[in-house]
Amino acid sequence: MSEMPIFIHAFWRTGSTYLWKKFRDRPQYRAYYEPLHEILIKPEGAILAELSGGDRAALRHPPIDEFYFAEFPFRENGGVECFEKRFSYENYCLDEDKEDEPLRRYIANLIAHASRHGQRAVLQFNRSLFRLGWLRRHFPSVNILLLRRPADVWRSVLSFADCSFAGVFYILLGQNRAKPPLCFLPEWTSIPCFAGETIDRDYAFYRPAVMQNVGKLYPAFFDFYVTATIQAASLADCILDIDEISANPQVCKLAEKRLAELGAAIAMDDCRVPSERGVSSQTSEWLAYEDFARVLLPHLLPRSISINYEQLLSHKAMLGEYFWNLLLDFTDRASPGARRLSEIARTAAPTNYMEGVRLLSAHQSEEACHRFSDALRGKRTRELWRHWAAAQSMCKRPLLAELGHRQAALQGAATESLPR
Amino acid sequence: MSIGKHIAQREDQVGFGTPSAWAEDLSALGVQRFCEHTVGESIRLLAAALRLEETAERWNDWATAQLARGAAAESEYGFRRALEIDPRNSQAAANLGTMLAGQERHLEAIHYLEIALPGIADDQRVLLNRVLDHCRGRASDSGATEPASSRHERT
Numbered sequence: 001m002s003e004m005p006i007f008i009h010a011f012w013r014t015g016s017t018y019l020w021k022k023f024r025d026r027p028q029y030r031a032y033y034e035p036l037h038e039i040l041i042k043p044e045g046a047i048l049a050e051l052s053g054g055d056r057a058a059l060r061h062p063p064i065d066e067f068y069f070a071e072f073p074f075r076e077n078g079g080v081e082c083f084e085k086r087f088s089y090e091n092y093c094l095d096e097d098k099e100d101e102p103l104r105r106y107i108a109n110l111i112a113h114a115s116r117h118g119q120r121a122v123l124q125f126n127r128s129l130f131r132l133g134w135l136r137r138h139f140p141s142v143n144i145l146l147l148r149r150p151a152d153v154w155r156s157v158l159s160f161a162d163c164s165f166a167g168v169f170y171i172l173l174g175q176n177r178a179k180p181p182l183c184f185l186p187e188w189t190s191i192p193c194f195a196g197e198t199i200d201r202d203y204a205f206y207r208p209a210v211m212q213n214v215g216k217l218y219p220a221f222f223d224f225y226v227t228a229t230i231q232a233a234s235l236a237d238c239i240l241d242i243d244e245i246s247a248n249p250q251v252c253k254l255a256e257k258r259l260a261e262l263g264a265a266i267a268m269d270d271c272r273v274p275s276e277r278g279v280s281s282q283t284s285e286w287l288a289y290e291d292f293a294r295v296l297l298p299h300l301l302p303r304s305i306s307i308n309y310e311q312l313l314s315h316k317a318m319l320g321e322y323f324w325n326l327l328l329d330f331t332d333r334a335s336p337g338a339r340r341l342s343e344i345a346r347t348a349a350p351t352n353y354m355e356g357v358r359l360l361s362a363h364q365s366e367e368a369c370h371r372f373s374d375a376l377r378g379k380r381t382r383e384l385w386r387h388w389a390a391a392q393s394m395c396k397r398p399l400l401a402e403l404g405h406r407q408a409a410l411q412g413a414a415t416e417s418l419p420r
Numbered sequence: 421m422s423i424g425k426h427i428a429q430r431e432d433q434v435g436f437g438t439p440s441a442w443a444e445d446l447s448a449l450g451v452q453r454f455c456e457h458t459v460g461e462s463i464r465l466l467a468a469a470l471r472l473e474e475t476a477e478r479w480n481d482w483a484t485a486q487l488a489r490g491a492a493a494e495s496e497y498g499f500r501r502a503l504e505i506d507p508r509n510s511q512a513a514a515n516l517g518t519m520l521a522g523q524e525r526h527l528e529a530i531h532y533l534e535i536a537l538p539g540i541a542d543d544q545r546v547l548l549n550r551v552l553d554h555c556r557g558r559a560s561d562s563g564a565t566e567p568a569s570s571r572h573e574r575t
Contacts, residue, residue, distance in 0.1 A: 291460075309442055309472055325461070328468050337470040340501065348493030355492070367490060374491055 005121040010146035013156035015242040017061045020124035022266040030114035033068040036127040038088040038199040043078030082106040093179040096133035129228035145236035150225045167210045185223040230330045234307040244320035246273040299377045306333035349378025365394035382411035443472040476506035510539030526555040
């Protein structure tokens with residue numbers, strides 16, 4: 001196990017740079033920073049010029065001695081050996097069974113490069129959550145999943161005025177929207193699919209839409225993050241809940257112990273991740289969406305996106321309540337009990353719809369929201385979405401109301417009207 | 421205390437366990453959360469337990485929690501599922517009968533209340549008899565007749 005490369009899988013703004021630096025600071029590891037970063041197509045000098053000293057502070061990253069990508073084998077004529085532009089986003093959703101020889105060769109080259117220097121490779125990915133199965137199949141490896149509460153992640157994403165992180169998330173969604181598992185998620189915002197010859201053309205194409213829609217992206221992000229988390233958690237050797245590690249010394253010790261068992265001993269007692277506990281009207285709407293999505297997503301996603309309870313139990317001691325509860329909603333989704341619960345949701349949809357209409361007329365809008373949400377688990381029709389949107393509007397949740405009306409419009413006039 | 425930590429403590433006592441034992445743990449916590457009035461969490465825990473292992477008692481608990489959050493349709497199907505698994509489950513029959521009585525579905529209520537009565541705990545019998553009398557009165561006022569199945573069930 002100690003010879004196997006270590007793969008860290010995380011979304012942006014989750015403390016992954018902190019974790020990467022822990023490995024970089026130890027000479028036995030060659031810790032590659034974001035090996036699927038689009039910037040790696042550029043010459044080393046150009047990257048150095050782009051990443052001036054001020055950027056590190058702006059990114060709120062820990063101090064580093066050398067530039068982020070110093071460990072990579074750059075070609076003399078520019079770019080990292082074997083790296084291709086499409087690796088970053090166009091191939092973000094990569095099925096375990098698919099072949100991608102150029103990507104395999106690129107990763108294998110990084111591992112071999114570390115080995116040539118007498119080091120163990122650590123690859124800290126921020127673009128791998130839907131490729132974890134593929135990576136595991138092609139490379140015997142230790143896979144660490146790093147999690148942070150999605151509302152905190154998104155708050156951090158939005159704190160960048162240039163929308164840089166929201167922008168690359170938009171590219172990721174646009175280029176993968178039609179692929180499983182993202183194709184099963186609700187289309188909360190219209191994102192075209194475009195992949196230009198260069199990443200700069202992709203940035204330019206998506207930028208106007210990002211600037212226009214950035215305030216409405218949380219539902220799409222949450223759906224994405226939950227789906228990715230379930231799929232990655234079902235395959236990871238170790239799940240690090242950064243919020244819990246940061247707040248709870250006992251969990252920090254357990255995490256260090258688990259990593260040591262996997263041959264990846266590091267100390268994390270200095271881990272401090274900011275977390276906002278105050279609830280603004282925006283956050284409150286995000287949390288209302290989370291409650292709704294946790295009801296709806298189990299009825300939209302294929303049953304293969306599941307984690308079995310035994311697996312979840314093996315990670316339990318290191319998970320905070322938030323991620324434990326979240327993952328618990330997606331356990332054993334192919335079991336007879338799970339099928340029965342889905343069947344009940346379908347059968348109960350008409351009654352829930354009618355009850356929702358009654359409650360809405362009686363101005364009991366929160367209760368009506370619950371009934372319409374329950375009904376949407378069973379069936380999603382134009383009328384149902386319209387009523388759900390109306391109830392959200394009465395609850396003063398304008399973003400959810402807008403998204404509901406959008407879904408109603410997407411259903412189109414041809415859709416059968418109501419579940420009966 | 422978090423759910424994860426509660427389960428961790430139990431495991432320290434009983435070992436890593438089996439799916440049945442995990443489902444039992446999740447159910448117990450689900451019931452505990454229900455008693456603490458955190459109904460949403462209770463439903464999630466009971467649903468996770470049902471995905472591991474279905475039992476009549478568990479469906480009955482899940483349906484009871486659904487009823488508490490106003491989801492009458494889910495609740496009815498949950499109680500019916502409990503009775504599919506164990507047709508003599510007195511608690512599920514009593515709950516379903518009482519719920520149907522509340523919806524003024526008197527004939528259906530009578531059927532389930534009569535199934536429930538022989539096996540129900542003494543502290544619930546008085547109340548169930550009262551509900552049953554009420555349903556019978558309302559059914560006879562409306563001129564409806566009892567279903568043959570319920571006459572057959574009577575002891």
